[in-house]
Amino acid sequence: MLTMYEYHTPVMLEECLEGLQIRPDGIYVDVTFGGGGHSRAILERLGKGGHLYSFDQDPDAEANAFGEGSGISNLDRFTFIRSNFRYLSNWMRYHGVKQIDGLLADLGVSSHHLDEPERGFAFRFDSPLDMRMNTRAGKTAADILAQAEESEISKILAIYGELKQAKRMASAIVKQRTQKPIATTGDLCEVLSPYINKKAEKKELAQAFQALRIEVNHEMQALEEMLLQATKLLAPDGRLVVMTYHSLEDRIVKNIIRSGHVDGHIEQDFYGRIIAPLKAVNNKVITARDEELESNPRSRSAKLRIATRNDDDKKKA
Numbered sequence: 649m650l651t652m653y654e655y656h657t658p659v660m661l662e663e664c665l666e667g668l669q670i671r672p673d674g675i676y677v678d679v680t681f682g683g684g685g686h687s688r689a690i691l692e693r694l695g696k697g698g699h700l701y702s703f704d705q706d707p708d709a710e711a712n713a714f715g716e717g718s719g720i721s722n723l724d725r726f727t728f729i730r731s732n733f734r735y736l737s738n739w740m741r742y743h744g745v746k747q748i749d750g751l752l753a754d755l756g757v758s759s760h761h762l763d764e765p766e767r768g769f770a771f772r773f774d775s776p777l778d779m780r781m782n783t784r785a786g787k788t789a790a791d792i793l794a795q796a797e798e799s800e801i802s803k804i805l806a807i808y809g810e811l812k813q814a815k816r817m818a819s820a821i822v823k824q825r826t827q828k829p830i831a832t833t834g835d836l837c838e839v840l841s842p843y844i845n846k847k848a849e850k851k852e853l854a855q856a857f858q859a860l861r862i863e864v865n866h867e868m869q870a871l872e873e874m875l876l877q878a879t880k881l882l883a884p885d886g887r888l889v890v891m892t893y894h895s896l897e898d899r900i901v902k903n904i905i906r907s908g909h910v911d912g913h914i915e916q917d918f919y920g921r922i923i924a925p926l927k928a929v930n931n932k933v934i935t936a937r938d939e940e941l942e943s944n945p946r947s948r949s950a951k952l953r954i955a956t957r958n959d960d961d962k963k964k965a
Contacts, residue, residue: 808860884957
């Protein structure tokens with residue numbers, strides 16, 4: 649059994665805890681349990697009456713939560729929920745929780761996923777092209793490449809991977825699958841190779857793999873649904889703390905904090921004041937400190953945004 653720090657090193661741990669402003673008797677949600685680093689730190693700050701609900705759909709994360717060396721204690725104050733965080737409201741209702749004092753989301757793929765060849769998240773291994781966070785259900789990346797229309801594959805690579813050669817890549821994928829299935833990460837890299845800029849090979853391959861991973865796990869849709877639910881669940885002075893790793897995620901989080909809408913649409917009251925359910929705590933994104941950048945490569949692309957419930961909106965009304 650992996651210990652949680654072997655599984656995944658938490659990014660900007662202290663900044664996240666500071667952003668949550670944890671009260672010992674508060675109710676908190678970590679929607680991305682992963683290796684449990686953030687959850688353990690939250691639990692250490694909870695006292696009698698406090699409770700933490702942690703979500704993760706990955707069986708590996710669940711095993712890590714209760715395995716030897718997990719570091720998770722105070723189990724009477726901890727509930728693990730084996731589910732996608734898009735079902736946040738349903739599960740909170742199930743557990744009788746009407747309001748939460750804080751929610752933490754550390755988005756993207758964990759270091760564990762990238763380091764486990766059989767999961768198919770990384771192009772540095774030749775392994776089955778899976779990429780599912782929840783290995784119990786859903787289509788794999790190989791399934792999508794085998795079944796999706798060429799236009800759909802092109803759209804995935806262009807929007808989620810921001811690849812300039814998306815159309816040509818999609819055409820090559822469709823042509824290749826008529827001759828031989830694209831079943832492994834190596835197969836995919838071989839098909840994409842002619843359309844990859846050799847000077848930026850690792851970056852562009854990472855973008856292609858990111859695009860497929862996002863599609864496989866419906867990450868953007870799940871994020872939108874979770875954030876909209878979280879804004880309704882936050883108690884007065886409750887905190888929303890979200891860490892993103894690419895511009896697509898960050899844009900959604902920024903828009904919802906700014907306007908309450910995924911597309912960033914601004915609504916104003918009679919006096920021209922912006923109507924929004926949340927209020928940004930940090931107008932400028934928080935990034936990792938230099939010492940963390942050196943020790944934890946994943947922190948290099950991390951952006952942290954913190955918001956609180958905008959009770960001024962209720963006063964306006």
